[in-house]
Amino acid sequence: MRDHEALAAFERVYRDNVGAITRFFARRCTEPQLVADLTADTFVRAITSFHTFDDAKGSAAGWLFGIARHTFAAHLEHTARSRVIVRKAGGRRELDRDELAELEARIDAEQPGRVLLERLASLPELEREAVELVHLGGLAPKEAAVALGVPKGAMRTRLYRAMARLRAVVEQEARADEQV
Amino acid sequence: MSRFEDNLWARLEREQAPTLLQNMATQRRKRTARWMGAAAGVAVLGGVAAATYLGGTPPAYAVVDNPDGSVTLTIREIQRFEEATAKLRDRGIPAIAVPLRRDCAQQGNTLHDPLNAVEFDLSPEAFNIKILRDRIPAGGTVVLATDKARGDGWIITGGVYGSDQLPGCLLDRSPR
Numbered sequence: 001m002r003d004h005e006a007l008a009a010f011e012r013v014y015r016d017n018v019g020a021i022t023r024f025f026a027r028r029c030t031e032p033q034l035v036a037d038l039t040a041d042t043f044v045r046a047i048t049s050f051h052t053f054d055d056a057k058g059s060a061a062g063w064l065f066g067i068a069r070h071t072f073a074a075h076l077e078h079t080a081r082s083r084v085i086v087r088k089a090g091g092r093r094e095l096d097r098d099e100l101a102e103l104e105a106r107i108d109a110e111q112p113g114r115v116l117l118e119r120l121a122s123l124p125e126l127e128r129e130a131v132e133l134v135h136l137g138g139l140a141p142k143e144a145a146v147a148l149g150v151p152k153g154a155m156r157t158r159l160y161r162a163m164a165r166l167r168a169v170v171e172q173e174a175r176a177d178e179q180v
Numbered sequence: 181m182s183r184f185e186d187n188l189w190a191r192l193e194r195e196q197a198p199t200l201l202q203n204m205a206t207q208r209r210k211r212t213a214r215w216m217g218a219a220a221g222v223a224v225l226g227g228v229a230a231a232t233y234l235g236g237t238p239p240a241y242a243v244v245d246n247p248d249g250s251v252t253l254t255i256r257e258i259q260r261f262e263e264a265t266a267k268l269r270d271r272g273i274p275a276i277a278v279p280l281r282r283d284c285a286q287q288g289n290t291l292h293d294p295l296n297a298v299e300f301d302l303s304p305e306a307f308n309i310k311i312l313r314d315r316i317p318a319g320g321t322v323v324l325a326t327d328k329a330r331g332d333g334w335i336i337t338g339g340v341y342g343s344d345q346l347p348g349c350l351l352d353r354s355p356r
Contacts, residue, residue, distance in 0.1 A: 006200060006201070007193070011193075014189055015181060015189070018181070018185045018188070018189075019185070022184075022185070036188075039188065040188055043188065043192055044192070044196060047197075047199065047200050048196060049203075050200055051203040051207045093191065099182075099183055099184040102182050
């Protein structure tokens with residue numbers, strides 16, 4: 001791939017996925033500036049490692065969601081690595097009023113997603129993330145497998161188990177409601 | 181796209197595009213190093229030489245007459261391999277292209293003497309196949325073959341064979 005082709009290819013990856021990645025963070029954070037910073041960090045990590053991306057091994061969406069997961073984990077742990085990335089990106093960029101309004105609207109739109117994530121909290125982490133990536137993130141199971149770094153067969157098993165557990169939780173809650 | 185997304189892209193392009201381009205260039209250099217490493221291991225056995233090209237994007241081919249009478253065929257677009265080989269015939273060099281196969285049983289009659297009538301020189305951008313025409317014996321034909329190698333590269337091989345017993349293919353001995 002020639003240099004100018006690489007930049008154009010990355011731009012396509014960016015434009016195809018930036019909305020979904022922003023929503024991924026909008027389900028986890030209610031601060032517009034933080035959603036913006038984490039989205040920016042994700043794409044800085046992506047563009048600086050794009051030379052390692054191999055579309056024969058999986059889609060760009062799965063690859064990007066994998067980076068987004070690590071970005072969020074780094075944010076939670078306040079690792080040195082996340083600080084380095086922020087510095088490489090030229091530091092935090094303050095959002096203007098229009099951008100703030102846009103991101104606030106997205107955060108509001110993800111409210112049902114945040115509720116669902118709370119309900120998923122009782123599931124093991126990987127099952128929870130599998131359900132989120134497939135049912136909220138819109139990834140195909142095989143793309144979610146790439147994002148989570150698990151074999152495709154294992155992803156199907158996790159999704160099946162997670163949905164079975166969720167059904168059990170919902171049925172238990174329904175029974176509790178009936179008794180009240 | 182939204183204003184936030186447009187602004188973020190503008191910033192990424194402005195601040196990170198040089199890093200992307202630098203990383204791509206570094207990766208190309210690493211591939212070239214792998215390629216040159218393969219070239220160092222080129223074996224010339226029984227008049228047959230082989231080399232593996234492990235990366236890069238190929239454009240076109242060219243035939244150049246060297247001052248010493250040899251001819252260099254430079255191939256940058258491997259898909260036009262047969263067409264490039266035909267150019268050798270235009271220069272009076274008996275040469276054919278045949279398939280490269282793992283199950284090739286048609287060995288033909290390899291001419292062992294003189295050796296090194298075909299030399300491979302691998303540059304970062306192309307295959308250079310040098311044909312030393314004065315080392316091709318009477319009744320000899322240069323046989324060249326290529327196919328995809330492991331990864332995104334190509335393997336190219338060839339040698340001098342008796343024109344009366346040419347192979348219909350060459351044996352692919354590359355690792356998989």
